Each structure stands twice: as structure tokens, then as C-alpha cells.
Amino acid sequence: MALMAAAGGPWAAMAQTAPASVQHFPDVVAVRVSAVGKHRFNVDVTVSSPYDTPDRYADGIRARTREGTVLGERKLLHDHASEQPFTRDINNVVVPAGVTELVIEARDQRHGYGGKTVVVKLPGR
Numbered sequence: 001m002a003l004m005a006a007a008g009g010p011w012a013a014m015a016q017t018a019p020a021s022v023q024h025f026p027d028v029v030a031v032r033v034s035a036v037g038k039h040r041f042n043v044d045v046t047v048s049s050p051y052d053t054p055d056r057y058a059d060g061i062r063a064r065t066r067e068g069t070v071l072g073e074r075k076l077l078h079d080h081a082s083e084q085p086f087t088r089d090i091n092n093v094v095v096p097a098g099v100t101e102l103v104i105e106a107r108d109q110r111h112g113y114g115g116k117t118v119v120v121k122l123p124g125r
Contacts, residue, residue: 042092
């Protein structure tokens, strides 16, 4: 499920997250995308992982095409237990011409990628 921001501003999308009691992966709960040049975008990703502890935490986010090509990734080096949900960016994501949307995912250090993703349309495309 995705919602788009009003035209003229940064594009955004939001998803609903699972309750902490049933959550096995971090969920992407919101995304903001802004164009920073021809074929380049900054992506702000908000992640919810209520189990975040030094022993288990969300350790990455990525932007990919629907076909699975990873275009940008950011490793997260520590837990974010004191800031849930938390937002981190992936800057200068180069997106080939013809790609009109990105799939945004979060990664759990124990189980890998999973959980809720957000599909966001790219501004100007």
C-alpha cells in the first residue's frame, strides 16, 4: 500500500507496520524521494524495528527496481533502540532512464531482507 504526496513537493509513500509482537523483520513505514540531478535521487527511509537491541537490529536499507536490481544501499552499524521508528538516507541513487519507481526494503541482521516494503514513484518520471 502506498500513498503519494501532493505534486510539486518531494514524493513520499507510507505503509503500515505489524505489531511488535508479530514482527520478524524491520518494516519500511515511510519514504521520501527527491531529485538531485539527472537520474539521481536522495531517498529518506523510515524504518520500524521494535526489537532493536545490540544483539539484533535493522542493519541495512536499500532501493531496488521491481525486477530486483539494487540501485542504492546503506549499511546500519548499530541498533536504533532509542529512536523508533528511525529515518536514514540513501543519497545520490543513480536510477536508469525508464525506471519510474523504486522498491524500498529494510534488512534484519539475523534474517536478511523481509518485512513491509514501500514502492515509491520517482518525481518527474
